[in-house]
Amino acid sequence: MQPFYLQYEDEQIEVTGHFPGLGEPLPSFMLVDDHNNDVSLESFQDRPKALLTLLSLDENEHGGLALLQDTRRRLEKAPAVQLIVVTVDSPSSLRRARREHGLPGVALLSTLRGRDFHKHYGVLLSAYPLAGYTAPALILADVQGRVVFAERLLRSDARFDSAALGAALAALAG
Structure with a gap:
Protein backbone atom coordinates (compact mmCIF):
# COMPACT_ATOMS: atom_id res chain seq x y z
CA MET A 1 0.00 0.00 0.00
CA GLN A 2 1.29 3.42 -0.99
CA PRO A 3 1.86 5.81 1.96
CA PHE A 4 -0.54 8.75 2.15
CA TYR A 5 0.32 12.12 3.71
CA LEU A 6 -1.70 15.14 4.78
CA GLN A 7 -0.08 18.57 4.43
CA TYR A 8 -0.94 20.53 7.59
CA GLU A 9 0.70 23.96 7.52
CA ASP A 10 4.43 23.10 7.20
CA GLU A 11 4.06 19.46 8.30
CA GLN A 12 3.63 16.31 6.19
CA ILE A 13 1.72 13.89 8.43
CA GLU A 14 1.31 10.24 7.52
CA VAL A 15 -2.27 8.94 7.36
CA THR A 16 -2.60 5.22 8.09
CA MET A 30 -19.81 2.03 16.82
CA LEU A 31 -19.30 5.71 17.67
CA VAL A 32 -20.77 8.22 20.15
CA ASP A 33 -23.21 10.99 19.22
CA ASP A 34 -23.61 14.45 20.71
CA HIS A 35 -25.93 13.03 23.40
CA ASN A 36 -23.47 10.31 24.53
CA ASN A 37 -25.44 7.55 22.76
CA ASP A 38 -23.70 4.73 20.93
CA VAL A 39 -24.47 4.90 17.20
CA SER A 40 -23.61 2.22 14.66
CA LEU A 41 -23.27 2.42 10.90
CA GLU A 42 -26.33 0.18 10.71
CA SER A 43 -28.40 3.04 12.20
CA PHE A 44 -28.20 4.65 8.74
CA GLN A 45 -28.89 1.53 6.66
CA ASP A 46 -31.93 2.77 4.71
CA ARG A 47 -30.27 5.85 3.20
CA PRO A 48 -27.30 6.75 1.07
CA LYS A 49 -24.57 8.15 3.29
CA ALA A 50 -21.90 10.84 3.12
CA LEU A 51 -19.30 10.08 5.77
CA LEU A 52 -17.19 13.18 6.43
CA THR A 53 -14.18 12.95 8.73
CA LEU A 54 -12.72 16.17 10.07
CA LEU A 55 -9.80 17.17 12.25
CA SER A 56 -12.15 18.95 14.67
CA LEU A 57 -15.26 21.12 14.66
CA ASP A 58 -13.26 23.55 16.80
CA GLU A 59 -10.89 24.03 13.86
CA ASN A 60 -12.15 26.32 11.12
CA GLU A 61 -9.90 26.54 8.09
CA HIS A 62 -7.89 23.32 8.48
CA GLY A 63 -10.23 20.39 7.88
CA GLY A 64 -12.88 21.62 10.28
CA LEU A 65 -16.06 23.67 10.33
CA ALA A 66 -15.44 25.46 7.01
CA LEU A 67 -15.01 22.09 5.27
CA LEU A 68 -18.23 20.83 6.88
CA GLN A 69 -20.16 23.90 5.70
CA ASP A 70 -18.75 23.59 2.18
CA LYS A 77 -28.79 18.86 -4.11
CA ALA A 78 -29.13 15.36 -2.64
CA PRO A 79 -31.46 15.65 0.38
CA ALA A 80 -31.83 11.86 0.64
CA VAL A 86 -16.91 11.97 12.49
CA THR A 87 -14.24 13.72 14.59
CA VAL A 88 -12.18 13.10 17.71
CA ASP A 89 -14.18 15.87 19.42
CA SER A 90 -15.92 14.95 22.67
CA PRO A 91 -19.72 14.60 22.72
CA SER A 92 -19.95 17.86 24.70
CA SER A 93 -17.93 19.66 21.97
CA LEU A 94 -20.27 18.20 19.35
CA ARG A 95 -23.29 19.47 21.35
CA ARG A 96 -21.75 22.94 21.54
CA ALA A 97 -21.07 22.92 17.78
CA ARG A 98 -24.69 21.94 17.10
CA ARG A 99 -25.93 24.69 19.42
CA GLU A 100 -23.68 27.33 17.83
CA HIS A 101 -24.07 26.30 14.17
CA GLY A 102 -27.43 24.53 13.99
CA LEU A 103 -26.46 21.62 11.74
CA PRO A 104 -29.98 20.20 11.26
CA GLY A 105 -30.09 16.71 9.84
CA VAL A 106 -26.35 16.16 10.39
CA ALA A 107 -25.28 13.19 12.52
CA LEU A 108 -22.33 14.34 14.65
CA LEU A 109 -20.24 11.43 15.92
CA SER A 110 -17.17 11.16 18.13
CA THR A 111 -14.51 8.46 18.05
CA LEU A 112 -14.42 8.62 21.87
CA ARG A 113 -15.36 4.94 22.26
CA GLY A 114 -14.60 3.89 18.68
CA ARG A 115 -10.83 4.26 18.23
CA ASP A 116 -10.73 1.40 15.69
CA PHE A 117 -12.66 3.68 13.30
CA HIS A 118 -9.47 5.60 12.44
CA LYS A 119 -7.67 2.55 11.04
CA HIS A 120 -10.73 0.89 9.47
CA TYR A 121 -11.45 4.06 7.51
CA GLY A 122 -7.83 4.96 6.70
CA VAL A 123 -7.93 8.36 8.39
CA LEU A 124 -5.55 7.92 11.34
CA LEU A 125 -3.05 10.75 11.56
CA SER A 126 -0.02 9.02 13.00
CA ALA A 127 2.56 11.72 13.74
CA TYR A 128 3.09 14.94 15.62
CA PRO A 129 1.43 17.44 15.85
CA LEU A 130 -1.88 15.73 15.01
CA ALA A 131 -1.27 12.13 16.08
CA GLY A 132 -4.61 10.48 16.87
CA TYR A 133 -6.78 12.91 14.93
CA THR A 134 -8.96 11.95 11.96
CA ALA A 135 -7.72 13.20 8.60
CA PRO A 136 -10.21 15.13 6.43
CA ALA A 137 -11.93 12.72 4.06
CA LEU A 138 -15.30 12.19 2.39
CA ILE A 139 -16.82 8.83 1.53
CA LEU A 140 -20.15 8.61 -0.27
CA ALA A 141 -21.97 5.27 -0.11
CA ASP A 142 -25.21 3.99 -1.60
CA VAL A 143 -28.13 2.52 0.38
CA GLN A 144 -26.36 -0.85 0.50
CA GLY A 145 -23.29 0.81 2.04
CA ARG A 146 -21.06 0.42 -1.06
CA VAL A 147 -18.59 3.23 -1.72
CA VAL A 148 -19.39 5.36 -4.80
CA PHE A 149 -16.99 8.24 -4.03
CA ALA A 150 -13.96 8.41 -1.73
CA GLU A 151 -11.46 11.20 -1.30
CA ARG A 152 -8.88 12.01 1.37
CA ALA A 168 -21.25 10.53 -7.72
CA LEU A 169 -24.28 12.35 -6.30
CA ALA A 170 -25.94 12.32 -9.74
CA ALA A 171 -25.30 8.57 -10.03
CA LEU A 172 -26.87 8.02 -6.60
CA ALA A 173 -29.95 10.04 -7.58
CA GLY A 174 -30.29 8.35 -11.01
Whole structure:
Protein backbone atom coordinates (compact mmCIF):
# COMPACT_ATOMS: atom_id res chain seq x y z
CA MET A 1 0.00 0.00 0.00
CA GLN A 2 1.29 3.42 -0.99
CA PRO A 3 1.86 5.81 1.96
CA PHE A 4 -0.54 8.75 2.15
CA TYR A 5 0.32 12.12 3.71
CA LEU A 6 -1.70 15.14 4.78
CA GLN A 7 -0.08 18.57 4.43
CA TYR A 8 -0.94 20.53 7.59
CA GLU A 9 0.70 23.96 7.52
CA ASP A 10 4.43 23.10 7.20
CA GLU A 11 4.06 19.46 8.30
CA GLN A 12 3.63 16.31 6.19
CA ILE A 13 1.72 13.89 8.43
CA GLU A 14 1.31 10.24 7.52
CA VAL A 15 -2.27 8.94 7.36
CA THR A 16 -2.60 5.22 8.09
CA GLY A 17 -5.21 2.50 7.85
CA HIS A 18 -7.24 1.12 4.96
CA PHE A 19 -9.16 3.83 3.11
CA PRO A 20 -12.26 2.22 1.51
CA GLY A 21 -12.19 2.25 -2.28
CA LEU A 22 -14.93 2.38 -4.90
CA GLY A 23 -17.29 -0.57 -4.67
CA GLU A 24 -16.09 -1.67 -1.23
CA PRO A 25 -18.53 -1.93 1.67
CA LEU A 26 -18.24 0.59 4.47
CA PRO A 27 -16.67 -1.01 7.55
CA SER A 28 -19.04 -1.28 10.50
CA PHE A 29 -18.49 1.12 13.39
CA MET A 30 -19.81 2.03 16.82
CA LEU A 31 -19.30 5.71 17.67
CA VAL A 32 -20.77 8.22 20.15
CA ASP A 33 -23.21 10.99 19.22
CA ASP A 34 -23.61 14.45 20.71
CA HIS A 35 -25.93 13.03 23.40
CA ASN A 36 -23.47 10.31 24.53
CA ASN A 37 -25.44 7.55 22.76
CA ASP A 38 -23.70 4.73 20.93
CA VAL A 39 -24.47 4.90 17.20
CA SER A 40 -23.61 2.22 14.66
CA LEU A 41 -23.27 2.42 10.90
CA GLU A 42 -26.33 0.18 10.71
CA SER A 43 -28.40 3.04 12.20
CA PHE A 44 -28.20 4.65 8.74
CA GLN A 45 -28.89 1.53 6.66
CA ASP A 46 -31.93 2.77 4.71
CA ARG A 47 -30.27 5.85 3.20
CA PRO A 48 -27.30 6.75 1.07
CA LYS A 49 -24.57 8.15 3.29
CA ALA A 50 -21.90 10.84 3.12
CA LEU A 51 -19.30 10.08 5.77
CA LEU A 52 -17.19 13.18 6.43
CA THR A 53 -14.18 12.95 8.73
CA LEU A 54 -12.72 16.17 10.07
CA LEU A 55 -9.80 17.17 12.25
CA SER A 56 -12.15 18.95 14.67
CA LEU A 57 -15.26 21.12 14.66
CA ASP A 58 -13.26 23.55 16.80
CA GLU A 59 -10.89 24.03 13.86
CA ASN A 60 -12.15 26.32 11.12
CA GLU A 61 -9.90 26.54 8.09
CA HIS A 62 -7.89 23.32 8.48
CA GLY A 63 -10.23 20.39 7.88
CA GLY A 64 -12.88 21.62 10.28
CA LEU A 65 -16.06 23.67 10.33
CA ALA A 66 -15.44 25.46 7.01
CA LEU A 67 -15.01 22.09 5.27
CA LEU A 68 -18.23 20.83 6.88
CA GLN A 69 -20.16 23.90 5.70
CA ASP A 70 -18.75 23.59 2.18
CA THR A 71 -19.65 19.89 2.04
CA ARG A 72 -23.19 20.57 3.33
CA ARG A 73 -23.73 23.11 0.54
CA ARG A 74 -22.66 20.55 -2.04
CA LEU A 75 -24.97 17.91 -0.56
CA GLU A 76 -28.03 20.20 -0.63
CA LYS A 77 -28.79 18.86 -4.11
CA ALA A 78 -29.13 15.36 -2.64
CA PRO A 79 -31.46 15.65 0.38
CA ALA A 80 -31.83 11.86 0.64
CA VAL A 81 -28.14 11.53 1.57
CA GLN A 82 -27.49 11.33 5.31
CA LEU A 83 -24.46 13.42 6.29
CA ILE A 84 -22.46 11.73 9.04
CA VAL A 85 -19.61 13.78 10.51
CA VAL A 86 -16.91 11.97 12.49
CA THR A 87 -14.24 13.72 14.59
CA VAL A 88 -12.18 13.10 17.71
CA ASP A 89 -14.18 15.87 19.42
CA SER A 90 -15.92 14.95 22.67
CA PRO A 91 -19.72 14.60 22.72
CA SER A 92 -19.95 17.86 24.70
CA SER A 93 -17.93 19.66 21.97
CA LEU A 94 -20.27 18.20 19.35
CA ARG A 95 -23.29 19.47 21.35
CA ARG A 96 -21.75 22.94 21.54
CA ALA A 97 -21.07 22.92 17.78
CA ARG A 98 -24.69 21.94 17.10
CA ARG A 99 -25.93 24.69 19.42
CA GLU A 100 -23.68 27.33 17.83
CA HIS A 101 -24.07 26.30 14.17
CA GLY A 102 -27.43 24.53 13.99
CA LEU A 103 -26.46 21.62 11.74
CA PRO A 104 -29.98 20.20 11.26
CA GLY A 105 -30.09 16.71 9.84
CA VAL A 106 -26.35 16.16 10.39
CA ALA A 107 -25.28 13.19 12.52
CA LEU A 108 -22.33 14.34 14.65
CA LEU A 109 -20.24 11.43 15.92
CA SER A 110 -17.17 11.16 18.13
CA THR A 111 -14.51 8.46 18.05
CA LEU A 112 -14.42 8.62 21.87
CA ARG A 113 -15.36 4.94 22.26
CA GLY A 114 -14.60 3.89 18.68
CA ARG A 115 -10.83 4.26 18.23
CA ASP A 116 -10.73 1.40 15.69
CA PHE A 117 -12.66 3.68 13.30
CA HIS A 118 -9.47 5.60 12.44
CA LYS A 119 -7.67 2.55 11.04
CA HIS A 120 -10.73 0.89 9.47
CA TYR A 121 -11.45 4.06 7.51
CA GLY A 122 -7.83 4.96 6.70
CA VAL A 123 -7.93 8.36 8.39
CA LEU A 124 -5.55 7.92 11.34
CA LEU A 125 -3.05 10.75 11.56
CA SER A 126 -0.02 9.02 13.00
CA ALA A 127 2.56 11.72 13.74
CA TYR A 128 3.09 14.94 15.62
CA PRO A 129 1.43 17.44 15.85
CA LEU A 130 -1.88 15.73 15.01
CA ALA A 131 -1.27 12.13 16.08
CA GLY A 132 -4.61 10.48 16.87
CA TYR A 133 -6.78 12.91 14.93
CA THR A 134 -8.96 11.95 11.96
CA ALA A 135 -7.72 13.20 8.60
CA PRO A 136 -10.21 15.13 6.43
CA ALA A 137 -11.93 12.72 4.06
CA LEU A 138 -15.30 12.19 2.39
CA ILE A 139 -16.82 8.83 1.53
CA LEU A 140 -20.15 8.61 -0.27
CA ALA A 141 -21.97 5.27 -0.11
CA ASP A 142 -25.21 3.99 -1.60
CA VAL A 143 -28.13 2.52 0.38
CA GLN A 144 -26.36 -0.85 0.50
CA GLY A 145 -23.29 0.81 2.04
CA ARG A 146 -21.06 0.42 -1.06
CA VAL A 147 -18.59 3.23 -1.72
CA VAL A 148 -19.39 5.36 -4.80
CA PHE A 149 -16.99 8.24 -4.03
CA ALA A 150 -13.96 8.41 -1.73
CA GLU A 151 -11.46 11.20 -1.30
CA ARG A 152 -8.88 12.01 1.37
CA LEU A 153 -7.57 15.54 1.20
CA LEU A 154 -3.88 16.07 0.47
CA ARG A 155 -3.92 19.44 2.30
CA SER A 156 -5.85 20.31 5.44
CA ASP A 157 -7.01 23.61 3.88
CA ALA A 158 -8.27 22.02 0.61
CA ARG A 159 -11.81 21.14 -0.54
CA PHE A 160 -13.17 17.99 -2.15
CA ASP A 161 -13.23 17.51 -5.93
CA SER A 162 -16.59 19.10 -6.79
CA ALA A 163 -16.85 17.55 -10.27
CA ALA A 164 -16.23 14.01 -9.03
CA LEU A 165 -18.53 14.49 -6.03
CA GLY A 166 -21.25 15.94 -8.29
CA ALA A 167 -21.00 12.96 -10.64
CA ALA A 168 -21.25 10.53 -7.72
CA LEU A 169 -24.28 12.35 -6.30
CA ALA A 170 -25.94 12.32 -9.74
CA ALA A 171 -25.30 8.57 -10.03
CA LEU A 172 -26.87 8.02 -6.60
CA ALA A 173 -29.95 10.04 -7.58
CA GLY A 174 -30.29 8.35 -11.01
